[in-house]
Amino acid sequence: MNQDHAERDPAERITAAEKAQEVAVRRELEEYYRAGRPPWDTGVTPPELVARVEGPAALPPGRALELGCGTGTNAVYLARHGWRVTAVDLVASAVQRARVKAEAAGVDIAFHHGDATRLDAGCAPGPFTLFFDLSCFCGIPPHRRDAYAAVLSQRAAPGAELLMFGYGPGALDDVFSGVTADELRDRFAGWDLADVTPGTNPVPTFWFTLRRRAHD
Ligand SMILES: C[S@@+](CC[C@H](N)C(=O)[O-])C[C@H]1O[C@@H](n2cnc3c(N)ncnc32)[C@H](O)[C@@H]1O
Numbered sequence: 001m002n003q004d005h006a007e008r009d010p011a012e013r014i015t016a017a018e019k020a021q022e023v024a025v026r027r028e029l030e031e032y033y034r035a036g037r038p039p040w041d042t043g044v045t046p047p048e049l050v051a052r053v054e055g056p057a058a059l060p061p062g063r064a065l066e067l068g069c070g071t072g073t074n075a076v077y078l079a080r081h082g083w084r085v086t087a088v089d090l091v092a093s094a095v096q097r098a099r100v101k102a103e104a105a106g107v108d109i110a111f112h113h114g115d116a117t118r119l120d121a122g123c124a125p126g127p128f129t130l131f132f133d134l135s136c137f138c139g140i141p142p143h144r145r146d147a148y149a150a151v152l153s154q155r156a157a158p159g160a161e162l163l164m165f166g167y168g169p170g171a172l173d174d175v176f177s178g179v180t181a182d183e184l185r186d187r188f189a190g191w192d193l194a195d196v197t198p199g200t201n202p203v204p205t206f207w208f209t210l211r212r213r214a215h216d
Contacts, residue, residue: 014143021141024175026090029139033093040135041070045077048197048207049132052163053081062129065155067116067148068136072098072109078132079107086124088112116140117147126155131162138166139176149187158214162191168204184208 014022032038052059061082069075069087071094079085079102087109089095095113102109112123117140131152140148152162169178181196191210199205 018141018143021175022144025139025141028173028175029091030093033091033097038070041073043073045074046134046165048165049074049077049163052130052161053078053083059130059161062157063126064130064132065124065126065128065152067131067133067152069098069111070094070134072101072111074132074134075109075111076102076105076107078130079109080105083130086110086112086126086128088114088116088119088124090115115144117144117151119151121154124155127157127160128155129157129160131156131160131164133162133164133166135165135167137164138179139172142177145183145187149189153188153190153212156212158212160212162188162208162210162212164208164210165199166206166208167201168206171201171203171205178204179206179208181206181208184210 062084064078064083064085066075066078066085066087069089072087075085075087075098087098088111089098092113095111098109099111102111110124112119114123116136137145137148166179167176169180171178181193185193188210191212193208194211195207195209197207199207
């Protein structure tokens with residue numbers, strides 16, 4: 001028997017191992033939220049995002065898409081600063097908490113519960129001028145990462161910015177594989193990697209800024 005065919009999920013054309021990795025990632029994330037407040041859910045918007053929204057070279061408010069919005073701290077922050085925000089997360093309970101937070105803040109945000117790598121064409125059509133990702137991509141199984149890049153490329157306005165925080169390879173547990181600058185250059189065709197700034201964590205972390213080229 002052809003092993004490759006034996007292992008593939010006919011609906012998605014992924015291997016059993018890839019499917020198992022997706023399930024493991026989702027379960028681990030769900031468990032973080034089930035257990036209470038995950039360690040990343042500090043309620044504080046990172047200064048790197050604040051700088052892009054309020055700093056001397058602030059972006060003009062436009063449409064923003066947050067990939068992996070968790071309980072909505074940054075989505076609410078952006079909405080409060082005049083952005084039209086769409087936000088997606090894989091974990092239903094995180095999105096529920098985010099909706100409550102947005103309602104309490106009196107801001108209107110389009111939340112979606114689902115996989116950022118599998119957004120339907122009609123879901124969150126954009127175009128967006130800002131994408132924000134706080135260690136979502138670095139936990140996505142590698143076989144779904146080109147789909148993630150395609151989701152953003154299809155929805156990016158010319159010159160759109162992707163601000164991404166990511167853990168380097170080996171910085172997280174075995175389930176989450178991390179991200180490098182070279183990987184982003186390879187996967188994000190039509191984008192320029194404009195900046196890589198190391199994070200301040202004890203393990204390797206990075207703030208990446210990518211810009212969608214006007215023509216590509
Ligand atoms: C480190 S947390 C950050 C959450 C939030 N942005 C914050 O600052 O608190 C990463 C988030 O990405 C979400 N995530 C991971 N993979 C995802 C995927 N494929 N699609 C959507 N969300 C995903 C997780 O559920 C988690 O809430």
